[in-house]
Amino acid sequence: MGASSSTESNLMASLQRNLSKIVVAPSFAASLFFVYGFIIWTAWMAFSKSRMMPVYDWAGLRQYERLWQMERWHVAIENLLIFGGLFIVICLVLGCLLAVLLDQRIRAEGVLRTVFLYPMALSFIVTGTVWKWILNPGLGLEKMMHDLGWASFKFDWLVNSDFAIYTVVIAAVWQASGFVMAMFLAALRGVDQDIIRAAYMDGASLPRIYFGIIIPSIRPVFLSAIVVLAHLAVKSFDLVIALTGGGPGYSSDLPATFMYTMAFQRNQLGVSAASAMMMLATVMAIIVPYLYSELRGGKKNG
Amino acid sequence: MADLQTYGQDSGLKHTLLRGLLYLVLILFSVYYLFPLFVMVTTSLKSLTEIREGSLISLPRVVTFDAWDYAWNQACVGVECSGIKTFFWNSVKMAIPAVLISTILGALNGYALTKFRFRGANIIFAMLLFGCFVPFQVVLLPMSQTLGRLGIANSTAGLVLVHVVYGLCFTTLFFRNYYVSIPDELVKAATIDGAGFFTIFWRIILPISGPIIVVSVIWQFTQIWNDFLFGASFSSGDSAPMTVALNNIVNTTTGVKQYNVDMASALLTGLPTLLVYILAGKYFVRGLTAGSVKG
Secondary structure, X not given: OHHHHHHHHHHHHHHHHHHHHHHHHHHHHHHHHHHHHHHHHHHHHHOEOOOOOOOOOEOOOHHHHHHHHOHHHHHHHHHHHHHHHHHHHHHHHHHHHHHHHHOOOOOOHHHHXXXXXXXXXXXXXXXXXXXXXXXXXXXXXXXXHHHOOOOOOOOOHHHOOOOHHHHHHHHHHHHHHHHHXXXXXXXXXXXXXXXXXXXXXXXXXXXXXXXXXXXXXXXXXXXXXXXHHHHHHHHOOHHHHHHOOOOOOOOOOOHHHHHHHHHHOOOOHHHHHHHHHHHHHHHHHHHHHHHHHHHHHHHXXX | OOOHHHHOOOOXXXXXXXXXXXXXXXXXXXXXXXXXXXXXXXXXXXXXXXXHHOOOOOOOOOOOOHHHHHHHHOOOEOOEOOOOHXXXXXXXXXXXXXXXXXXXXXXXXXXXXXXXXXXXXXXXXXXXXXXXXXXXXXXXXXHXXXXXXXXXXXXXXXXHHHHHHHHHHHHHHHHHHHHHOOOHHHHHHHHHOOOOHHHHHHHHHHHHOHHHHHHHHHXXXXXXXXXXXXXXXXXXXXXXXXXXXXXXXXXXXXXXXXXXXXXXXXXXXXXXXXXXHHHOHHHHHHHHHHHHOOO
């Protein structure tokens, strides 16, 4: 009896082990094709002569050379540095500040948290639409200030090619800072109470407790937040399209909008593919070390 | 948590002043965060003349829902002037199947990868996870060609496929991290009793998966509903989702700019996800943090 039932259960077990493989197989195949396959496909296009139609004749690095010779690409890269830098720094400062303020046993904490975080639920297209209206020089904030009696107030960043990219920062910070706050708030709640109590007993003031103990102890959250925000910045597309359309001219272009324009409006498939590969490289440079350290750290803890 | 109340050594007046200042700062910040919503709502309820005469922050003298009605029934998206409603239903038709399919597959994947582990399960999970971080620009060109060859370019079916494929990594991540914390003994005991892979999933795993299903559905719904890149790249005309239609309405250059209609359209586009956020905010936050930070 023992022998037969054990072969049977072996059989069952192996079937079940196979079942789990069979269940995962379609998703795995989809990811092999739609993620890894497509990356190779795009990489290949970036090495081809493709312009209007995809052709797969080898052209070496010609598309990359063309890309880096384009003034518009340099504008996009510069804008990404400005936008990404400001977006990340302001979101971190604002998110951290709001989290610390909310951490003071606030009466209506739930309501305030809801208020700070709701923009995250909205589409960037919706956000862009509203801010476009608010920042409209003729009708929005500028007119409001004029009506309030501040006649010399001028705020035309939206239509000023030197400043248009900063309006994208304003809207993006509004949208994403609440999320950073939520991350920090969760971390603050996890800080060991005993350490804080001990520091307080030693006579440390509240700001010193925050700057000296609490904030350093939630350092990993800073790293996570930076990674998430950097990732968001590189992918930013919708907000620019809705807010400035990349304009005036192409002064507020980001790599994401550049890639889209080349692919779908300018019929420059090769250049577009090359710019997409540059974006992938940027994201990988941020994500891979992060994931590597996270996964290793997880193993150590587990 | 550290707070002034517990640790504040200042008593009396100074304490009251500090608390007052704290609340003042928080209220000022709320004003900043609520301002665009306030502007959207009030502008959508004004008439065009009132918008031109009045100010950004003035309340509507006469509340009118004309702009809402116009946005829903008559606004011009491209050359088609039948309102945003068609596109609203496009988004619904796209989001519901895409959310359901990606969530079901994610649950099965998470379960298979944690409770019936096989050699290489971790590698497969890591490879799936990678998909969450790929900038979608890198898949746009091959995808548009693939959709074309499959004959589902410019269709809701095509968008459903795209959202399922790129949503899978997130849903698998959610369910995998949730199921990892469920004791393996539960599954082992059921296996000894003779229950199979799907019986265990159906009878034991699914009934305790409520919270993570909610997280996955909310995350996927907001992602898919709010998507613009895929919608703009792989759909056109009648098949476009609502975000694309909104952008067309707002960025149309012909005719008189109807700001109230723009704002009403924006609100209509934002309402479904706002509603989800208000009704299930706790799970929304959990989804955000789970999706962005490896759990």
